[in-house]
Amino acid sequence: MTSADPVLYEQDGHVVTITLNRPDMRNPLAEDVIAALISALLRAEGDKAVHCVVLTGAGKSFCAGGNLNEIRKLSAEKTPLEIADWYRDGIQRIPLTFETLSVPVVAAVNGHAIGAGCDLACMADIRICGEGARFAESFLRVGIIPGDGGAWLLPRIVGHARAMHMLLTAEGVTAKRALDWGLVTEIASDADLLSRAQALAAAIAAQPPAATREAKRLMLKARAQSLADSLAEAAVMQGVLQQAADHQEAVAAILEKRKPSFEGR
Numbered sequence: 001m002t003s004a005d006p007v008l009y010e011q012d013g014h015v016v017t018i019t020l021n022r023p024d025m026r027n028p029l030a031e032d033v034i035a036a037l038i039s040a041l042l043r044a045e046g047d048k049a050v051h052c053v054v055l056t057g058a059g060k061s062f063c064a065g066g067n068l069n070e071i072r073k074l075s076a077e078k079t080p081l082e083i084a085d086w087y088r089d090g091i092q093r094i095p096l097t098f099e100t101l102s103v104p105v106v107a108a109v110n111g112h113a114i115g116a117g118c119d120l121a122c123m124a125d126i127r128i129c130g131e132g133a134r135f136a137e138s139f140l141r142v143g144i145i146p147g148d149g150g151a152w153l154l155p156r157i158v159g160h161a162r163a164m165h166m167l168l169t170a171e172g173v174t175a176k177r178a179l180d181w182g183l184v185t186e187i188a189s190d191a192d193l194l195s196r197a198q199a200l201a202a203a204i205a206a207q208p209p210a211a212t213r214e215a216k217r218l219m220l221k222a223r224a225q226s227l228a229d230s231l232a233e234a235a236v237m238q239g240v241l242q243q244a245a246d247h248q249e250a251v252a253a254i255l256e257k258r259k260p261s262f263e264g265r
Contacts, residue, residue, distance in 0.1 A: 007036035008058070009043065014051035014205040015198060016044045023059025028067040029116050029148075034090055038097050045101050048264055051205035051212065054197045055124055056108040057117075062133070065115030066091070068142070087147045091116060095149035098123040099220070102213035104204050108197035109133045110190065118166075119150035122157055125216065127183065128197055130190035135173040135183060137166040156223070158183050208246035209264045 008019040018040045020027035027033070044050045057063050074083055098105070107124035111132060118135045121127050129135075137154060139146050146154075146167070155163040158181045166173060178184045188196040204212065214237050222230040241247055246262045253260035 005036065006030075006033045007040050009040045011050070012198070013202070014049060014209070015054065015201045016047075016050050016052075017054045017056065017194075017198065018044070019055075020057040020063055023057070023061070025067075026061035026064035026112060027057040027059070027117070028064045029091055029094070029120070030067040030070060031090060034094060038093055041097050041101060041105075045103050048209070050103055051207075051209045052201040053103055053105045054108055054194070054201045055105055055120075056194060056197065057110055059111075061111040061117075062107075062109045062113040063117030063120050064112055065117045065138070071142075071144075091148045094120065095123055095153070102217050104201075104212065104216055106197050106201050106204070108193050109135070109184065110193055112136075114138055116146075116148045116150075119146060119148050119153055122150065122153040122183075126185055126200070127178075128186040128188060128193070128200065129175050129178060129184045130193040131175055131187055132190050133175045133178065133184075133187075135166075135178055136170060137163070138170040138172075140168065141170045208244075208250055208260075208262045210244060210246060211241050214241060 006021055008017075008021050010017045010019070018037070020033060020037070022028065022030070022033060029037075041053070044053050074086060078086065104126070105124040107121045107127045109121050109127055109129035111130070111134070113121045113133065113135045115136065115138045118137050121135070137146065137150060139150070145151070151167075154166065158166070162181050165171075173181070173183065175184070175187045179187055186196070218230070218234055218237060221233060225233065245265050249260050249262060
């Protein structure tokens with residue numbers, strides 16, 4: 001891994017920080033960044049020693065969205081069907097990858113999260129931001145719509161009316177409004193944002209890791225299930241987890257008033 005890599009992958013204990021690394025361009029989701037980001041996410045998912053991921057951007061912006069130069073070239077050179085294929089084979093692989101992840105992801109939104117960058121933040125399980133953060137679902141400014149899942153993601157986080165407000169006005173949303181609307185759960189100072197996100201990730205990573213991944217799976221599946229189906233899923237998961245060593249260790253540690261030591265099983 002070098003400073004020239006489009007995405008950086010750094011592990012500290014059970015927490016991995018994935019950083020979009022094109023700060024001179026405000027970290028757009030160019031083709032090389034898309035491929036590297038998906039690779040990094042799948043690497044973290046496949047490593048059972050990773051209990052939580054922090055996603056952020058290098059420099060002064062989280063992610064400026066799509067690469068406008070690539071989009072202009074695409075519009076000039078490809079047919080509508082070829083453009084559709086480009087989306088399916090490119091940027092749409094990001095939300096579909098997030099949908100498969102059991103490892104929790106915390107987005108640390110520094111500076112601008114614009115267009116596809118706003119949607120990328122929405123793909124995380126938890127978002128916190130710096131005081132100078134600004135979000136915008138700004139696709140209409142360039143005459144297109146969210147092609148990367150924003151129309152599905154954003155209303156589930158902030159509600160239909162607020163998502164429509166963001167989409168149809170293309171207005172920027174400040175950190176304070178993002179907190180008020182539930183787009184983020186916390187605002188940190190810009191200087192402390194990454195350390196605060198990593199501390200939050202460490203708190204998540206301190207939970208029993210297998211149960212944490214199953215809890216996330218349960219929550220994700222529940223979005224498309226009836227209550228009865230979700231309860232049935234939970235019953236099966238609970239039956240397995242309550243026979244696991246980490247559950248027994250957690251209960252013993254609470255009763256014995258000591259710190260638990262989990263093995264991931």
